[in-house]
Amino acid sequence: MKKIAILQSNYIPWKGYFDLINMVDEFILYDDMQYTRRDWRNRNKIKTHQGLKWLTIPVEVKGKYFQKINETKINNKDWAKNHWQQIKQNYSKTQYFKEYKDLFEEIYLTCDEEYLSQINYKFISVINEILDIKTTIRWSSEFELVDGQTEKLLGICKDCNADIYVSGPAAKDYFDEELANKENIQVEWMDYSEYKEYEQLHPPFEHGVSILDLIFNEGVNATNFMKSFRE
Numbered sequence: 001m002k003k004i005a006i007l008q009s010n011y012i013p014w015k016g017y018f019d020l021i022n023m024v025d026e027f028i029l030y031d032d033m034q035y036t037r038r039d040w041r042n043r044n045k046i047k048t049h050q051g052l053k054w055l056t057i058p059v060e061v062k063g064k065y066f067q068k069i070n071e072t073k074i075n076n077k078d079w080a081k082n083h084w085q086q087i088k089q090n091y092s093k094t095q096y097f098k099e100y101k102d103l104f105e106e107i108y109l110t111c112d113e114e115y116l117s118q119i120n121y122k123f124i125s126v127i128n129e130i131l132d133i134k135t136t137i138r139w140s141s142e143f144e145l146v147d148g149q150t151e152k153l154l155g156i157c158k159d160c161n162a163d164i165y166v167s168g169p170a171a172k173d174y175f176d177e178e179l180a181n182k183e184n185i186q187v188e189w190m191d192y193s194e195y196k197e198y199e200q201l202h203p204p205f206e207h208g209v210s211i212l213d214l215i216f217n218e219g220v221n222a223t224n225f226m227k228s229f230r231e
Contacts, residue, residue, distance in 0.1 A: 003188075004162040006030050006140065006153055008069055009120035010040040011057055012210040015226050016192045018131060021124075022228040023190075024166050026136045028156055031070040031117045032145070037061060041069055042116055044210040047202045048090045052209065055083045059116055070117040070141065077112070084108035087212065094201060096219030100130070104212075127211060131223055150176040157185050164188055191227075198225045 003024040009031050010017055021027045035041060043056035058076040061067075084105060091097050107126060113119045125137065138160075146155045153175070157165050164186045167175060172189065180187050197205045199217050214222045223229035 001163040003164040003166055004160050005166045006156055009117055011042050011120055012044045012123050012212055014208055015211045015214055018211055019226050019228040020190055021135050022133045024135055026138055026160055028138050028140050030140045032068050032141045035067050035069045035072045046090055046210055047213055049202050072116040073114055080108045080111040091216040094216040097216045099219055149174050150179050154183050196225050
């Protein structure tokens with residue numbers, strides 16, 4: 001039974017995003033969809049002693065109301081250096097920061113991609129390696145998309161010869177499950193509840209932060225605090 005998931009790329013996503021990737025055989029980056037402002041595409045949260053802080057990649061949006069995610073360009077090349085400084089400042093005292101410092105420093109300081117999608121893909125790929133996630137990553141632009149929200153997703157499922165489509169719970173608001181049943185595609189809804197807490201700086205504990213928080217705090221034990229790795 002082949003499982004796939006289809007989701008827009010996010011910047012240094014939270015642990016639930018990587019659980020979804022790890023639960024499927026193929027993960028499709030849905031980046032030829034419209035870019036949404038003030039969303040997870042170009043930003044995420046980290047923990048600091050002053051509370052939660054957004055790290056945001058500056059992108060060109062003025063007058064570009066209908067641009068796709070994979071058409072969205074960076075408009076300030078200094079973002080990576082600034083983000084790395086903030087990560088280093090707030091996570092240098094975590095138990096595993098030294099173990100991953102050189103890896104992430106190189107990624108940030110050599111990150112000169114022009115498009116947001118490529119940056120997100122770069123970080124997602126590296127984090128998959130750290131977590132030992134073997135799922136195949138593909139782009140929605142590889143497929144010939146049909147009209148209709150549900151129809152687009154099911155079209156990709158059929159092109160991938162998928163038996164099961166795994167989706168985040170937010171899609172329940174618009175996804176037509178009856179249409180999926182007619183196409184003989186089973187739908188599974190991701191459950192993001194009941195995650196275990198881990199050692200985290202600057203209480204109170206917060207689940208909804210970048211997975212970098214989990215990696216720097218728990219290192220090789222990070223997957224013990226994720227759902228898809230439990231036996």
